[in-house]
Amino acid sequence: MMKTAVLLIPLLPLASFIITGLFGKRYFKEKSQYLSVAAVAVSWLLSIYLIIQVERGEELSWQVYSWIAAGKFKVDIGFLVDQLTAVMLLVVSTVGFMVHVYSIGYMKGDGGYYRFFAYLNLFMFSMFMLILGNNFLMLYVFWEAVGLCSYLLISFWYTKQSAANAGTKAFLVNRVGDFGFGLGIMLIFVTLGTLSYSGVFENAGRIGSGTITAICLLLFMGAMGKSAQFPLHVWLPDAMEGPTPVSSLIHAATMVNAGVYMVARSSPLFHQSHTAMFVVALVGTFTAIFAASIGLVQNDIKKVLAYSTVSQLGYMFAALGVGAWAAGMFHLVAHGFFKGLLFLCSGSVIHAVSGEQDMRKMGGLKNKIKITYWTFVIGALAISGFPGLAGFWSKDSVLAGAFNGGYWYFWLVGLIAAFMTAFYMFRLIFMTFHGKPRDVELYSHAHESPRSMTIPLIVLAIPSVLIGLVLGLPPEDGHIDRFLEPVFEAVKGEAHHFGALDVGLMALSAGIGLAGIFLAWVFYIKRPELPEKAGAHVGVLYKAALNKYWIDEIYFALFINPVRALGRGLWRWVDVGIIDGFVNGSARFFRGVGMVLRPAQSGKIQAYMFSMLLGLLALLLVYLALTI
Amino acid sequence: MYEFQEQIGFPILTVITFLPALGGLAVLFARGKPNVYKGITLAVTGVNFLLSLVLIQYFDRYTATMQFVEKVPWISSLGISYHMAVDGISVLLIMLTTLLSLIIVPASWNYIKDRELQFFAAFLFLETGLIGVFCARDLFMFYVFWEVMLIPMYFIIGVWGGPRRIYAAIKFFLFTFAGSLLMLIAIVAIAYLARSNPFATPVFDMDLLENATFSYQVQVLAFLAFFIAFAVKVPMWPLHTWLPDAHVEAPTAGSVILAGVMLKVGGYGMLRLCIPLFPDAVVAIAPYILVLSIIAIVYGALVSLVQKDLKKLVAYSSVSHMGFVTAGIFALNIVGIEGGIMVMFSHGLLTGALFLMVGFLYERLHTREISEMGGLAGPFPVMAAFFSFFALASLGLPGLSGFVGEFLSLVGLFTYSKPMAAVASIGIILAAAYLLWMYQRVMFTGLRDQKWYKVPDYSLREIVSLAPLGILAVWAGVYPNTFLQLIQPPAARLTEKMAPYMAESGSVVERIFASLGGLF
């Protein structure tokens, strides 16, 4: 039964993808959603079943067939279902299912309706396979596959130049990360001769320290790409060009978590390399505050959320890096739900105002779209760490992990980032829903979204509120910690006992969050003129943040333009100039020799005779030269 | 002297090799209506494809010995015999050849206007040459087929090509011929050196030559001569410049065969001759070849990135992809060799398909300039779907054929030298860059001209030409073992052959790279 479930979970969406993709355009058209949603719904149910089985203590490790067998290089297609998988499955299937439902309303009337659902199905398939796979190569394969879906969905509205660019950019930046990932996998293979999780982790102790650091850093490079960590974060904000359900599903709740999943999955490897762990924590923390600082000043509603996602992913890596493995996964789950919710809400807002995404044109929408507003607020509170909601527990466990692990500097930075998070989230809420409508035209047309969109919002709001209570209590020894214990058993630090200090920390982070919300209220409700003044006050910083620290421009100047120039140079100068020049030149050379010899063929008989005499003489000279 | 292996009851290799040539003669002499000679061509290539499937069916995939042996004396006073036999590598490539030959018939059904009859005849002769190379087990025969395939291709480019076809055809011929002549001398040299005494007949039989030993100096020189001939075909940097010209000017079907099969002949030759005959030299020279391969990978990709002509872009991408072939092969381990062969196979499918699609696009738009395209996914959704499929497969998307080969060949290279594999991996990033950027510029963004909506999307004929390639690409990606099984025994045999020499390898460059490898 478990095997069937494991098989069906990915295959149903795949089948739906194939059928919808092939026949959607001609036959399904506006009815494409039925099959797709049904497939994902069944997958969701089966996932719940699997999770329950795992909860009961069942595990599954199953080699389906030998995929690649070339000499010593043998990789199977196989499934591994354990606690970590179950946790991922929970997020992926639930948010996936909700996003499918949501898309029915959101994408209604779009020319590529069938295509959208087909792609979503393909994504679900790939994502399921990614988390269900039992070896590194499968992880890599479906890692790329989800990247492909991301690419297809970002550039879904391909006629827009910006969407097309964003898709390509996402794929390419991910490829840069995968470059490392791939090399890491090869290094694992060359070192251990196997790629299956069990084989690698069992033998992880045999790897030399330098090699293991190299492996971990290379793998982490892949994670940086997929999970949008600095400096490979640049694709995620642009990815917002895709339809909002995509942003919610792929670029907030599931795919971008793959990097976190991968590091968590490889914990036995990372655990052995202090350097790698530190790098993970460092990159995570830096990204957390870096992205948050950009999020502070963005005006596009989805961009704010995108930078927020980058920042929150940074938290997760920070947690993993300091050894708070379960905390990281906890945050992943919580974030998956509330960020999925937030994106869907933003989609609902955008839907309400006919596609406008600039918050400066919104305002006062709270009365018009009540359900959206309230679910949005729930999500925002959750991410801001409002006591009791999901984000509070998860973020706190991350920060506590950092503090208790002795990384007080990461903790401090994380705390500042948390403050920023609260600030920009409520900046978003206030600018969008409060105050006066800034664009009356948009405002007057605004309307609540259809039920297919609001129900997922409500459904997702529930875990955003409750999941912390369910999974996270008591702190550091909550359900999720115990649940994941078998996975992280080997890499666990010394036991830590929840004490007074922790309560203090908890209070501090709650206070920071509330302070952020308050400051946002001051800035955007109480004294709306302040932001501009403040912006002017820290002119350079403000400008830098607004321009995302010119990272894109730097990449263009440092990599993209030089690469193109190099390509052009190689083509024009080396290919056409030198190589072809040599080829054509040698042809000309032989013609030239002919031209030199030509005068001898003067047509004059006596010249011919003379050249014969010269030839005779020359032969004698050759003889003499050779004998003497 | 006579030898015939009763594996299937009739000399299938001879039939599969010469059937197309007979078909070509029939086409030339029948001189029927267009549908008659096209029908003959289709029938002959179809039967040949079925024969290749039969061949695979009866092929024993668990042994590395040569199978379906046919051996008859030919010019006995010169030690030349008509000797055909295949192993897994040959069988795989024969299948690829017959498949692509079959596909180009419907694909160019309406493409050629002028001297159509000769066009189809030329293709049939070409097929004979190509299959013959894969079957030949006698060096002399190998060379004969090697050259025979040159001529029809020369005509195909020169007669039915684009505006600069003459330059391209001559360049193609001279590049290849230059390599061939060196090979010819090397063939002669080793055939005479392998004799038991100065008055014995020379040895052209590969079976015997593989057991002969040559002095190190002879090995190096002969290896280089062979290698240059094959490197031109592959083509390896810096011997590649004929390729873009030939591809741009060749008619669609010509490009398909050129990229799909002819380039593979180079890689095949390296596997069939360079490594088994000169193992000692291979081990010593491999590092240099790997450096060239890596240059090819990165260089081809970089140049591809800035191409303005769609066909040229695909052509340069071939340079890059074929770099993975040589990189895998000369990593000199079984994973790399199998990877190299898989890249050959998959590149045959994918680049063949890409060229077909460029051709189909050209038939609609009458241009190949990328800058004149854009937004074509709107009017041509089916085309866009196929295009994206093959572009993605070509950039090595896992689950499709491109990935398996490239990854294996990189693993092989990684085993050999880590820094080299790292540099080669850059090629994968760049592959994504040039293909996606191309796809974006062609299919995405705004449509230039609304009139394209009046042009029909892919017809059934075109879909039928592409679909088999797509199916095989998925097959080779999802269950590559079907193909890996075929090439495993021969690849294992090759590595065994080299094993004794690997230990004592010690060229300067290799030592440098080995020491660099320590950094990782």
Add this chain to the structure above:
Amino acid sequence: MTPLQEYLALSMALFFIGTWGVVARRNIILVVMCIELMLNAINIALVAFSNYSPIGGGRGEVFVFFVFALAAAEAAIGLAIAIAMYRLKEKLSVDDLDEMKG
């Protein structure tokens, strides 16, 4: 007896004179005559060799007869072609024969 070398010297001298004549003269008739001169130089050598040869005596003289015959035939053919040329061009200079070149 006159030593062989002296005959040979004569022969060489005649041969070189003939050669010089062939290369230097412009009139076809004169060129043909110089060619005959060269042949006669060879004849002298042949006869001399024959006379001084310890074993092959007589062969040289036989050879000379064949050379005579050749010289006659050569002159006939040369003159025939010269006549044809003169009919067409009304000139007999070797320098006029340079339509084909390069």
Add this chain to the structure above:
Amino acid sequence: MKQDLLAIMPEIMLIATAVVILLVDPLLPVDGRRGLSWLGIAASVTAAIATWQLRDEEYSVFSHSIAVDKYSIFFKILLLVVAALAMLLSEKYLFLKKRLLGDYYALILFATIGMMVMAEAVDLITFFVGLELMALCSYLLAGFFRYQERSVEAGMKYFLTGAFASNFLLFGMAILYGLAGSTNYQEIGDAIRLGPVPSGPLVIAIVLVLAGFAFKVGAAPFHNWAPDVYQGAPTPAAAFLAVGPKIAAFAAILKFFTIMLGSQESTWVPLMIAVAILTMIVGATMALLQKDLKRMLAFSSIGHVGYLLLAVIATGSSGRSIGMSSVLFYLAAYTFMNMGAFGVLVHMTNHSSFGDTLDDIAGAGKSFPWAAGIMSLFMLSLTGVPPTAGFLAKFYLFSAVVDAGYAWLAVVGALFSLVSAFFYLRVIVYMYMRSPEQELEMSEDGKSWDLGLGLGIAATGVIVLGILPAPVVDAAQNAVVKLLGN
């Protein structure tokens, strides 16, 4: 005496036929003369059969001045094929040019007899007679169109330079005679090998002989006459002149430089290497510049002489039979492809206002589909692309060169082979890949069964020698066995 006559029966047949042709010719009306070529062809074929009948025995006749053995039989049959092909190519051409005279066939037959004598001679005097018979007839054939300035110019050039060069060869032979005291090849060879021979005169003799033969085969720097003569001579005669004398000269060269001068290989091999390289350079590079197809073929044949000399070098220094037999095979292949190429030019001239230039041949793929097809075959064969005779010949020849330890010379040969590919392919380019700037005027008068047969034989020869060369290879190997003794 009976033996003597039996051995030269083929030559006697040819002489008789030639005489009959000369006698009958004036009596016949112009139309009636068209049968004369068939008389000549029949004689050639009969003579070839007669020669073939002699293959099992060896004759050394006319006081050991003529040796009819497998070696000379190979050459004689080849020369008779050349003669027959030349006559097949000529008939219609001469008729259309209004020079259909029996003299022409008689000249071809006499020249062929001369060549055959050259091949079978083992005595300097006999050889000299054959050489001059061939040469004198050749001059006349080149100048046969005596109302055309170019033909006359060709005849005159050939005559003057040829006679001049013959004198050097003759002088060289005279010195050899003087040194050895004999005119028999074998006796000269023995004398040079055994006895003390003054090296100065010997070297001079070698240089003179080498120069004389170099002229006859058209090796640089003694080659200048060849392009002018082939261009000016009537095309079918050019075909004959480009092939026949070369075959005969190589038959003699092989004998001279092995039987007589085999012991002196350290002297002549370096000289011949120099000549061979220069010849290949001149042939390949000059042919690149030519616009006139006949001149192009002339330089191309100079290039082929360069390769042939490589094989002679290989023979000389290794003393192994393969070098010599590769020369024999190469000449056979060369016969078919070169005569075929000239034949196609004849065909096109007969059928249109074709002027032998590259521009004129443009578009021939459409206007002359068959002729262009086999022209491509000949060009590919000359390039050395399988599966043609030219390839096998080159393969065999390079084998010999490499086997003799001259791999570097083979590489040089390959290089110029590559260069030559360029101009051979250019013919194909013009025929198939370019459209004519000016359409040729076509005429219907040119239909000729003879010519078609000739071209068919040449094409078949090129293909058969390329695919099933074993009998000819074996014949070539058997032919040289006795000459070299191994």
